[in-house]
Amino acid sequence: MLTLLTDEQQMLKEVAGEIAGSAGLANPSDLTSRNWAATWQSLAQSGLLALRTRDEDGSPVGSGVEVAVVAEAMGAGLVPVPYLGSAILATELLCLAGADDDAARLAEGTARAGVLLNRDLSGLARFPADGMVYGWDVDGAEEALALTDSPEGPRVVRVSLADGFVPAVSADLTRRLLRSDGPIDPARLTTVGRPLTPEDLLRWEALALAAVCADVVGVMRSALAKAIAYAKERVQYGVLIGSFQAIQHMCAEAYVAAEAAASATSYAAWAVDALDPADALLAGWTAKAQCAAVARDVTETVMQVFGGIGQTYEHIAHVHTRRALMDSLVFGDENALLLRIADVRLTGE
Amino acid sequence: MDYRDTPEEAGFRADLRQWLADHIPAGWDKIEDEQEAVALRKGWHRTLYQAGYVGLSWPVEYGGRGLSPVYDAILNEESGNLNAPPLPSVGYIGRAIFTYASEEQKQRFLPPLLSGDTQWCQGFSEPEAGSDLASLRTSARLDGDHYVVNGQKMWTSGGQYADWCLLLARTDPDVPKHKGISAFLVSVKEPGVTVRPIVIASGEAETAEVFWDDVRIPVHQRLGAPGEGWRIAMTTVSYERGPADIGFIAAYRRTLRKVEHLAAERGLLEQPEWRKKLARAYVQGEVLRLNCMEQLSSRVSGRPPGPEGSVAKLLWADAEQSLQHLAMDILGADELTGSAEGWLSSYFTSRPVSVYGGSAQIQKNIIARMLDLPR
Ligand SMILES: Cc1cc2nc3c(=O)[nH]c(=O)nc-3n(C[C@H](O)[C@H](O)[C@H](O)COP(=O)(O)OP(=O)(O)OC[C@H]3O[C@@H](n4cnc5c(N)ncnc54)[C@H](O)[C@@H]3O)c2cc1C
Numbered sequence: 001m002l003t004l005l006t007d008e009q010q011m012l013k014e015v016a017g018e019i020a021g022s023a024g025l026a027n028p029s030d031l032t033s034r035n036w037a038a039t040w041q042s043l044a045q046s047g048l049l050a051l052r053t054r055d056e057d058g059s060p061v062g063s064g065v066e067v068a069v070v071a072e073a074m075g076a077g078l079v080p081v082p083y084l085g086s087a088i089l090a091t092e093l094l095c096l097a098g099a100d101d102d103a104a105r106l107a108e109g110t111a112r113a114g115v116l117l118n119r120d121l122s123g124l125a126r127f128p129a130d131g132m133v134y135g136w137d138v139d140g141a142e143e144a145l146a147l148t149d150s151p152e153g154p155r156v157v158r159v160s161l162a163d164g165f166v167p168a169v170s171a172d173l174t175r176r177l178l179r180s181d182g183p184i185d186p187a188r189l190t191t192v193g194r195p196l197t198p199e200d201l202l203r204w205e206a207l208a209l210a211a212v213c214a215d216v217v218g219v220m221r222s223a224l225a226k227a228i229a230y231a232k233e234r235v236q237y238g239v240l241i242g243s244f245q246a247i248q249h250m251c252a253e254a255y256v257a258a259e260a261a262a263s264a265t266s267y268a269a270w271a272v273d274a275l276d277p278a279d280a281l282l283a284g285w286t287a288k289a290q291c292a293a294v295a296r297d298v299t300e301t302v303m304q305v306f307g308g309i310g311q312t313y314e315h316i317a318h319v320h321t322r323r324a325l326m327d328s329l330v331f332g333d334e335n336a337l338l339l340r341i342a343d344v345r346l347t348g349e
Numbered sequence: 350m351d352y353r354d355t356p357e358e359a360g361f362r363a364d365l366r367q368w369l370a371d372h373i374p375a376g377w378d379k380i381e382d383e384q385e386a387v388a389l390r391k392g393w394h395r396t397l398y399q400a401g402y403v404g405l406s407w408p409v410e411y412g413g414r415g416l417s418p419v420y421d422a423i424l425n426e427e428s429g430n431l432n433a434p435p436l437p438s439v440g441y442i443g444r445a446i447f448t449y450a451s452e453e454q455k456q457r458f459l460p461p462l463l464s465g466d467t468q469w470c471q472g473f474s475e476p477e478a479g480s481d482l483a484s485l486r487t488s489a490r491l492d493g494d495h496y497v498v499n500g501q502k503m504w505t506s507g508g509q510y511a512d513w514c515l516l517l518a519r520t521d522p523d524v525p526k527h528k529g530i531s532a533f534l535v536s537v538k539e540p541g542v543t544v545r546p547i548v549i550a551s552g553e554a555e556t557a558e559v560f561w562d563d564v565r566i567p568v569h570q571r572l573g574a575p576g577e578g579w580r581i582a583m584t585t586v587s588y589e590r591g592p593a594d595i596g597f598i599a600a601y602r603r604t605l606r607k608v609e610h611l612a613a614e615r616g617l618l619e620q621p622e623w624r625k626k627l628a629r630a631y632v633q634g635e636v637l638r639l640n641c642m643e644q645l646s647s648r649v650s651g652r653p654p655g656p657e658g659s660v661a662k663l664l665w666a667d668a669e670q671s672l673q674h675l676a677m678d679i680l681g682a683d684e685l686t687g688s689a690e691g692w693l694s695s696y697f698t699s700r701p702v703s704v705y706g707g708s709a710q711i712q713k714n715i716i717a718r719m720l721d722l723p724r
């Protein structure tokens with residue numbers, strides 16, 4: 001019963017932290033001025049895009065824990081590359097369907113894919129669907145993956161993003177969002193690999209939840225670190241603002257909230273590959289419900305500590321808030337997940 | 350990283366479960382009489398001790414079993430799961446003794462503390478020294494080979510049932526306040542010690558005030574060096590803060606099941622708003638459990654408990670108090686009219702969780718310091 005990272009995981013954390021740190025956003029203007037393709041290349045070269053590809057035994061190269069370690073670093077750096085979309089969510093779908101060659105291309109960084117989400121961003125789009133769908137975290141991706149129902153069970157399908165999709169005005173400035181008002185012609189869907197089992201889908205969802213949680217934990221922790229640094233240099237009334245107890249307690253509360261979310265996230269990440277799917281999913285819902293309950297408050301606290309400057313477009317604070325808002329919503333917001341938890345807890349009473 | 354038991358831990362857990370099932374005194378939680386309840390707790394302490402379940406993580410030479418603190422956590426968890434009587438809290442006072450005591454003191458005090466033959470209380474706070482503990486005024490004046498203690502302690506929990514007290518008193522009034530305090534191991538049965546119970550808002554005599562009038566303590570019962578009292582006090586409270594150490598998590602889960610049951614009885618489970626509130630309470634309990642597991646792991650890896658204990662203390666107070674709010678909202682009039690027995694008392698018992706062991710505000714101050722915010 002130990003929750004510490006192994007030495008290898010610790011090393012992975014350092015590597016991911018270096019890439020995300022040197023690539024990460026310092027200012028919103030970096031979004032347009034930096035060479036993000038180079039960042040994607042260094043992620044590929046370090047093997048970080050290959051964590052969910054399968055080894056010769058068919059097991060993932062990296063478990064949910066490794067995924068969370070890297071995802072947290074990407075969130076902390078607000079890195080605007082489709083790490084979750086391509087390297088985790090799409091890669092995992094391809095591998096579950098047995099399309100290992102396609103997954104390998106994503107891992108090499110030569111191709112990118114994203115996922116299609118339903119209208120309220122609560123899960124994968126499932127065809128036949130006639131309504132609106134979103135391609136989420138699809139920067140540089142030519143296609144996105146979704147599900148379709150078939151007599152043999154749900155199957156992964158790919159959809160080209162080249163036609164019928166328009167850029168959506170996403171709250172999140174760091175991950176590209178496309179919209180299709182639908183309906184998407186079934187002829188445009190190509191099935192991939194073999195049908196998925198119900199267990200595959202549960203595990204995929206557990207992984208998605210853990211990865212998004214880890215991302216938002218990174219977003220919160222790094223935002224708070226910036227606010228704390230500012231509190232140690234900004235002077236008002238002739239003293240550092242960090243010496244005001246009101247500021248100290250705001251920071252302390254945000255710290256407790258973020259650390260609590262991190263504790264729940266670590267467990268969810270470990271559970272992805274270690275527990276049976278129902279338990280892994282409950283751990284994922286729990287972590288996500290916690291993250292979603294606190295992420296907005298934590299990033300708002302950070303904006304508040306920065307005062308007026310923290311409300312401006314040029315400042316980095318709102319980029320944290322925006323990514324946190326999106327993370328809180330995708331794959332289920334707090335209300336939706338609490339109801340799912342209740343369904344597990346409150347049966348048989 | 351593995352949240353599961355190792356094979357050894359799993360074996361220990363299985364044996365413990367069996368042992369608990371065989372030994373938990375039937376009907377212990379129905380006892381109303383306070384004296385009887387105290388006797389039961391003492392008896393349970395001895396029973397546990399005889400079976401080797403007290404001091405699991407203590408060094409073998411002082412009567413412990415030298416196991417990792419993970420085993421304490423398992424004991425806490427299973428005691429809660431099987432609704433055993435509260436575990437004796439030997440941990441934090443014992444920790445102070447074996448960290449700072451002389452060999453002679455260890456031999457004298459630790460075995461009976463472990464076995465339950467002596468009960469201890471913690472005499473730190475005073476009427477004028479709560480959060481600002483270092484301003485305490487109780488004095489210990491050296492007189493030959495004795496100290497003479499005078500003053501008033503407040504909130505000495507368990508003082509009315511204790512034999513011994515870990516006492517803080519000022520031995521040097523002429524140095525800065527943190528430096529003039531010493532710690533003592535002293536019998537509360539000495540002449541000059543008067544204990545008066547304090548009834549808290551719940552109606553229970555949870556704690557006590559203790560008056561010290563010319564109480565003579567042999568010099569060899571001082572713990573640590575003169576002036577080392579502050580450091581000793583900080584060690585003690587850092588071990589006291591953890592909810593994992595007091596079986597809180599298992600108790601929380603039990604209470605949550607009861608609250609879910611109350612909601613079911615009242616037909617509230619059909620309503621999404623109540624379902625969400627109950628699920629939220631589950632999430633809070635899980636978050637606390639997992640945060641405590643992380644802290645335990647870092648303790649096992651050799652790091653002593655530090656300010657991160659304040660995180661758990663704040664999560665603990667919030668979880669407990671929120672759960673009592675939820676129960677109150679579900680019970681409505683029943684809680685306020687005496688129809689749902691015990692719940693109003695539980696509510697008031699949850700309030701001081703954000704006061705004792707350092708108030709919530711003090712915990713936030715500690716975190717601010719840990720974050721290196723300016724003073
Ligand atoms: C049920 C119970 C059991 C207890 N058991 C024990 C025990 O066994 N042994 C023992 O020694 N003590 C015990 N205590 C005492 C407990 O540790 C103190 O009550 C606590 O430290 C607060 O001190 P105080 O009551 O003097 O309140 P004060 O320190 O006077 O605080 C009053 C208010 O001011 C706030 N405050 C104070 N200082 C600051 C600051 N610097 N910044 C911001 N806010 C501040 C506090 O948060 C609080 O809200 C117990 C208390 C209770 C209620």
